[in-house]
């Protein structure tokens with residue numbers, strides 16, 4: 001009884017230092033989402049390795065810190081011609097060479113396809129609780145930068161079946177098809193079954 005009550009009242013802490021992520025995540029959860037989600041800007045170290053393992057480790061650290069329900073996400077941008085790189089290291093590539101530099105990396109390759117991957121990890125924060133993983137992907141092509149530059153690599157990612165880059169799309173259109181929205185659909189389904 002106490003546990004059920006706690007589940008309904010305790011906010012889920014979304015641990016990320018990225019304000020653009022927070023905005024999209026809150027928009028995608030929508031107003032009818034029955035859990036309260038609050039952001040804490042905790043700078044969590046990120047290990048090297050496979051995206052799922054990075055998200056899992058980030059979530060374990062977040063749960064230790066918050067001692068309650070936590071949600072983290074880790075995003076990768078994977079170039080198929082490069083065997084999936086930069087992948088989870090995209091943040092550092094973006095910081096050093098920018099979107100135009102990322103596009104140039106593929107200059108000598110015919111294959112410009114890529115996928116954006118968003119992995120969410122959730123843990124209730126209770127002693128011994130397991131980390132749940134949710135994976136969302138969007139296929140696309142890496143193009144010369146087009147559109148506003150306010151969010152990361154959005155200007156060079158053109159999702160499959162569209163003529164605009166993520167940056168050129170309005171937010172509602174991006175959020176309807178993005179890697180993030182696909183992962184959040186799975187998170188929502190899981191959290192809503194917890195509530196029953």
Ligand SMILES: O=c1[nH]c(=O)c2ncn([C@@H]3O[C@H](COP(=O)(O)OP(=O)(O)OP(=O)(O)O)[C@@H](O)[C@H]3O)c2[nH]1
Pocket residue numbers: 015016017018021044046073074075076090091092094151152153154155166180
């Ligand atoms: O154009 C974009 N559209 C997106 O939809 C998107 N989602 C994330 N990113 C960027 O890709 C890297 C991921 O690294 P990342 O997952 O470790 O994020 P982060 O370190 O900024 O925050 P966090 O780890 O505290 O959550 C960071 O540079 C993010 O800015 C995006 N760029």
Ligand SMILES: [Mg+2]
Pocket residue numbers: 046091
């Ligand atoms: Mg990060």
